[in-house]
Amino acid sequence: MSSSRGGALRQAAPLFAALGDTTRLSLVRRLSTEGPLPITRLTDGSGMTRQAVTRHLHALGKVGLVRNAKEGRERVFSLDLKRLEIAQQYLDNVSAQWDAAAARLKAFVEDNRS
Amino acid sequence: MSSSRGGALRQAAPLFAALGDTTRLSLVRRLSTEGPLPITRLTDGSGMTRQAVTRHLHALGKVGLVRNAKEGRERVFSLDLKRLEIAQQYLDNVSAQWDAAAARLKAFVEDNRS
């Protein structure tokens, strides 16, 4: 079990890294609000080259945040929430641990100030 | 309101970036489970130099994920959950948007396959 948590770290880090870029995060947001979109569409409002967008989409795909399917002559990208949930769970876990640690600390302090 | 969302992106990206490093993420985890710790302590199980750890802690502090206070001759770092909550909210928001988009798409498809 503790080993599965260790795996969670190695799994979560690249995930956060993928989200830790303004361009990629805005791509994720666009996909989340507008649904599946082809590369050119995603490029349009991005202010950068199609190649750059493509690279970012590949990066997102590499960590499983995004999937793509070829439709005709265009390649459509869509979100995959599974990985997003992993990230969420990780953050929730950290919060919970911290709260617990804080509680222990508080109890300890109050015990020793008699 | 939509402008505040735009700000959220510029605020969330650096945050995820800070979490997107194995070393920093493990530091966050240690702080979350063991409570506030000084640099040397955090360095011990990290397998790297104190300087490296210091840099990472600074990085975490720069985005507000961590705070530090000088106690005697050592500097103690502790988590600050406020930023974590921002990240969580961002992920929740993306999930919700995507679900909504998916629902719209499904409705659209089913309408047009009579």
Add this chain to the structure above:
DNA sequence: TGGACATGCAACCCGGGGGTTGCGCATCGG
């Protein structure tokens, strides 16, 4: 069939991140 439109691939540039070492300064404790 010919010309748009949507991509894929590869070479190239540049800046910053992650890590280390060396040295100097303050604080603790006997």
Add this chain to the structure above:
DNA sequence: CCGATGCGCAACCCCCGGGTTGCATGTCCA
């Protein structure tokens, strides 16, 4: 007062990520 402990700062190295341009390939459609 002196040695040990805990840090801060700065110089240095190396690699990879983010962007661009140029060219080739595959699809659509009139």
